[in-house]
Amino acid sequence: MSQRQVLQVFEQYQRARTSFVQTIAELSTRPQNIETLQNAGVMSLLRPLLLDVVPTIQQTAALALGRLANYNDNLAEAIVKGDILPQLVYSLAEQNRFYKKAAAFVLRAVAKHSPELAQAVVDCGALDALVISLEEFDPGVKEAAAWALGYIARHNGELSQAVVDAGAIPLLVLCIQEPEVALKRIAASALSDISKHSPELAQTVVDAGAIAHLSQMILNPDAKLKRQVFSALSQISKHSVDLAEMVVEAEIFPAVLTCLKDPDEYVKKNVATLIREITKHTPELSQLIVNAGGVAAVIDYIGDSRGNVRLPGIMMLGYVAAHSENLAMAVIVSKGVPQLAICLSEEPEDHIKAATAWSLGQIGRHTPEHARAVAVANVLPRMLSLYMESESSEDLQVKAKKALKSILQKCTYLPALEPLLHEAPPNILKHVVAQFSKVLPHDSKARRLFVTSGGLRKIQEIKSEPGSVLQEYINSINNCYPEEIVRYYSPGYSDTLLERVDHYQPVM
Amino acid sequence: MATMVKLQRKINGIKEESFNRNRVAEENRRKEHKAALLIQSWFRGCRVRAYLRHLQRKATTIQKIWRGYLGRMYFRRMVKTAYFIMKMNFYNEMAVRIQKRWRAYYVRKYVHNYYALKQYLEGLTMTNEIVRRELEEFAVIKSREREKTALESGERKKDYLARKMHYLVSTEQIAGVFNSPYKLFPDEMEFRLRGAKPLSPKASRSRKHGTEGIVETSAPGTPFTLPQIEHLPPIPKKKQQGPFRDPTEVLLQRYKPLEPTLRVATSIMSVEEAREELKRKEWGSQVNDELFHHFSNANKSRRHELMLHTSSKFGHVDYGTKHFREENPEKLKGKKDFKRVFTTVQVFDKFGKMYSSAGKAV
Secondary structure, eight states: OOHHHHHHHHHHHHHHHHHHHHHHHHHTTSHHHHHHHHHTTHHHHHHHHTTOSSHHHHHHHHHHHHHHHHHOHHHHHHHHHTTHHHHHHHHHHHSOHHHHHHHHHHHHHHHTSOHHHHHHHHHTTHHHHHHHHTTOSOHHHHHHHHHHHHHHHHSOHHHHHHHHHTTHHHHHHHHHTSSOHHHHHHHHHHHHHHHTSOHHHHHHHHHTTHHHHHHHTTTOSOHHHHHHHHHHHHHHHTSOHHHHHHHHHTOOTTHHHHGGGOSOHHHHHHHHHHHHHHHTTOHHHHHHHHHTTHHHHHHHHHHHOOGGGGHHHHHHHHHHHHHOHHHHHHHHHTTHHHHHHHHHHHOOOHHHHHHHHHHHHHHHTSOHHHHHHHHHTTOHHHHHHHHHOTTSOHHHHHHHHHHHHHHHTTOOOHHHHHHHHHHOOHHHHHHHHHHHHHHGGGOHHHHHHHHHTTHHHHHHHOOOOTTSHHHHHHHHHHTTSOHHHHHHHSTTHHHHHHHHHHHOOOOO | OHHHHHHHHHHHHHHHHHHHHHHHHHHHHHHHHHHHHHHHHHHHHHHHHHHHHHHHHHHHHHHHHHHHHHHHHHHHHHHHHHHHHHHHHHHHHHHHHHHHHHHHHHIIIIISOHHHHHHHHHHHHHHHHHHHHHHHHHHHHHHHHHHHHHHHHHHHHHHHHHHHTGGGSOOSSSOOTTOOTTSSSOOHHHHHHHHOOOOOHHHHHHOOOOOOSSOOSSSTTOOOOOOOOOOOOOOOOOOOSSSOOOHHHHHHHHTOOOOOOHHHHSOTTHHHHHHHHHHHHHHHHOSOOSOOOTTTTTTSOOOOOOOHHHHSTTOOOOTTTTTTSOSOGGGGTTOOOOOOOOOOOHHHHTTTTSSSGGGGGO
């Protein structure tokens, strides 16, 4: 045969391989094909193509592998078992940028499923190669490498520590400063994943100077970037007071409050999370945020949003109010209590209701003024019903009970306590009656109101063991009234009267 | 002579008489002796008694005077102490009054300043209003901007579409797709098509997608830095001639705000408050509020098991009760209890706060 014919055979083979690999890559974008592909044994076919002579085929094979691994963790495990990873890692150092992107994509796809797979990726020495690719010029390669590192670091602290030990953090901080938005996003998300596990990791991220660059990106118009930036800042600030103070010193307030009006829901949620993590630590930080008008902004945010995204805002109000009574008064003055009352009645989810009950408890537990402000918003009957409902989760019941008890111990606003008198179970009733017994001896109008509203009747109907604390309270309430009235309202009085009628001899 | 005769007659009788008298005297000697003795002794006794009486009177006088002196001294001392106690009570009461006033002032001004809190809350409400209003405005501006950009990009897309599909414009002969003869007016796309310039192939190739995602420096709210102004050197103040201190220093010292020491700043009930706080925290963090009833199983019928400690044959090991006691009581003499609380070093509070520079040496 002539030379051309021989070469034609090779060309045909190459074309076949190219078309095969390209079709596989296309098919693997659709999830419904992947089962069929897996059953057809695509893994074993793609593996030798990774070592192909033609670079395009290598790249496309790697891309196809990545997409397959992305879909399913069985396939990812098959990749690990098939010893493909060392080859990919080796070529990550050598080849051109398209191959690097594809290889990094495969590593990311494998590492994202579980910590064991991520550990397998790390064990192949992928981290060094990925960190080297972070120094490349091409932003696409950097993005893919940063993405892979982020997914590895996401699972647990040891893997994050491994990523940090490979020297990734300074390069990630450099990536954040690049002009490409996608790269910034991925780098911010990787930093967020690294710093969320432990204070030491967060400190390492901060030492690399990440906070300054992250805070510069707060007012960037891209919504997804803002999500990642705020998530990173909140993960950093959640660990300790020093880190939170460093985040605050970057002068993000009050600019951050404008992002609470962003149209993107998750940006708002992450901003609220950041504010919550900052206020959690000390009263001084909470004071700072209150002075900047943060409480008003968060309350408006709670009013505008629905569902799970409200949760960080609600918790933030609780944390602020928990520190001191002045801060709790600041929350009340900013009209937080009506908003929280609306949340308590509106929200369907139990954990949000539990958080709202907890926050209201923190607001109302300080002084009678605070308890009055909470009671006026008609919150107590709702909390009682939440506590009593058998459908509420245990966490909700516990939190509602604690909040109710702490508010009741300080509440002297009797009109709000009256409905509780009629409905409460004995352990709550004890506190309610205690409050009545404290207020009634000193206030004559309240005594009158108490009788006319039927409270005295209800008190008489309460059964309690003599010598118990409840009995003492009941006695002290009974001592405020003349004996006839007490006897009149005691149960069974009409029967005794009728008996007297029976025994009465009419005077003729 | 007569007398001589008388005397001679008596001579014979004298002998007898003298013998009689001697006999009588001898017989009465004892009795008389005893009597004389009695008389003498009684007299001596009287003398001694008189002397003793005398002595006793003198001794009584001395003792009386001495006791009077002692009593007066004691009385004087009692009066002094009573006076002292009265004075101290008076001073204490006055000190209590002063402390009462001072504490009332201090607490009302520095600890629970009602007016400061009221002012702060009023200021806070105003700040909140401002923040809410500004955020609303910001949100409105941003939404308008977004609408505007959306509109503009819509327009641009339509124009681009019109330029690409310029051949769909209607001609004299054939009414285009967008120019239906059954409608009164042609569609707006038709007008766009009429005004559109056809795309050249080179332009379509080199058409780049607009740069996305870079910070819009034209939009409000983007971070910008003010141009750095060069500061001129400060105008030097004329210093007063003479041994005068700097007026700012003097004013600082004169209107120095109160810097209470730690002792003053802690509330007198701080220990009780801290206990309450601790109790509240613990109560709040408890999951289970029920008290733990010790020995609640005691009433359930169970046979009493002897402790291993006391029932073994080697008896009780007195670890802890006796091991650490000092066996030699001599060594414990003069040893006082271990001091746990000390007074603060008040000198340190003044460091750096004295007016004179010598005060810095304090």
